[in-house]
Amino acid sequence: MSALLQGKTALILGIANKWSIAYAIAQAFRREGATVLLTYQGERLQRSLEEIGGNLGAAKVFQCDVSKDDDLANLSATLAPEFPKIDIVVHSIAFANSEDLARPFLQTSRDGFRLATEVSAWSLVGVANAVRPLMTDGGVIITLSYLGAQRVIENYNVMGVAKAALEASVRYLAGELGADNIRVNAISAGPIKTAAARGIKDFSKILEAIAAKAPLRRNCTPAEVADTAVFLASDLGRGVTGNTIFVDSGYQIMGL
Numbered sequence: 283m284s285a286l287l288q289g290k291t292a293l294i295l296g297i298a299n300k301w302s303i304a305y306a307i308a309q310a311f312r313r314e315g316a317t318v319l320l321t322y323q324g325e326r327l328q329r330s331l332e333e334i335g336g337n338l339g340a341a342k343v344f345q346c347d348v349s350k351d352d353d354l355a356n357l358s359a360t361l362a363p364e365f366p367k368i369d370i371v372v373h374s375i376a377f378a379n380s381e382d383l384a385r386p387f388l389q390t391s392r393d394g395f396r397l398a399t400e401v402s403a404w405s406l407v408g409v410a411n412a413v414r415p416l417m418t419d420g421g422v423i424i425t426l427s428y429l430g431a432q433r434v435i436e437n438y439n440v441m442g443v444a445k446a447a448l449e450a451s452v453r454y455l456a457g458e459l460g461a462d463n464i465r466v467n468a469i470s471a472g473p474i475k476t477a478a479a480r481g482i483k484d485f486s487k488i489l490e491a492i493a494a495k496a497p498l499r500r501n502c503t504p505a506e507v508a509d510t511a512v513f514l515a516s517d518l519g520r521g522v523t524g525n526t527i528f529v530d531s532g533y534q535i536m537g538l
């Protein structure tokens with residue numbers, strides 16, 4: 283079988299290190315023949331991301347902090363000279379104040395709520411709008427969500443609300459962009475040990491609960507999430523838009 287993403291150019295936002303889900307997605311996209319362009323959040327990550335980009339064979343590595351209007355406004359201009367057509371965007375970004383992931387949800391502050399939803403949900407809309415001019419031949423936008431968007435998960439708190447806004451944003455973007463053959467989907471991944479996950483209190487207990495209860499009796503792997511991203515990004519996924527697809531060893535179907 284030929285490579286599934288041959289000839290496609292993918293912009294991947296959200297690699298912090300080799301444990302990032304976006305790293306596994308970049309690896310899988312390269313395996314399938316895509317040209318990958320990586321962004322990192324800020325200068326602190328520049329050196330390590332350039333090294334990671336080199337190892338992955340990325341065609342470009344540059345900064346994009348989604349909380350900065352200038353970085354978003356510059357996205358298309360930075361890419362256009364070398365990469366006038368973007369086929370795939372992977373948004374793998376989230377942030378919340380750690381205290382909002384530890385105290386009762388009831389005590390979430392106005393600023394904490396705004397920060398979590400802005401960085402973790404609105405940023406998908408901001409990135410889509412910024413890259414849209416380069417998606418000239420249809421396209422695919424993929425973001426990462428979690429079950430806490432739909433169910434109450436202890437300590438996920440404001441991030442669950444942000445993920446609910448993210449999943450709703452996926453549907454609204456899919457509704458609008460479908461006319462231009464741009465598909466928008468979320469992958470709801472099971473828990474995976476990453477830097478972001480370490481911010482969630484008692485994360486290891488969540489991993490243990492999934493391994494005990496999920497139909498597959500184990501946690502999902504970054505590579506499984508990445509292969510689903512390949513499916514969505516490739517022509518195999520051409521009929522799928524506006525969805526949240528679970529890659530979680532089946533955990534979300536379970537009751538007691």
Ligand SMILES: NC(=O)c1ccc[n+]([C@@H]2O[C@H](COP(=O)([O-])OP(=O)(O)OC[C@H]3O[C@@H](n4cnc5c(N)ncnc54)[C@H](O)[C@@H]3O)[C@@H](O)[C@H]2O)c1
Nearest residue numbers: 296297298302303323347348375376426473474476477478
């Ligand atoms: N790890 C899990 O258990 C899990 C499960 C389901 C969904 N997710 C989601 O997957 C996505 C990736 O997280 P991860 O687990 O790979 O952790 P990670 O820490 O490796 O990735 C999070 C990324 O968000 C980036 N980021 C945060 N604020 C940013 C900003 N202002 N501008 C640009 N980038 C910013 C960070 O730099 C980092 O690269 C997140 O949306 C997360 O919520 C993670």
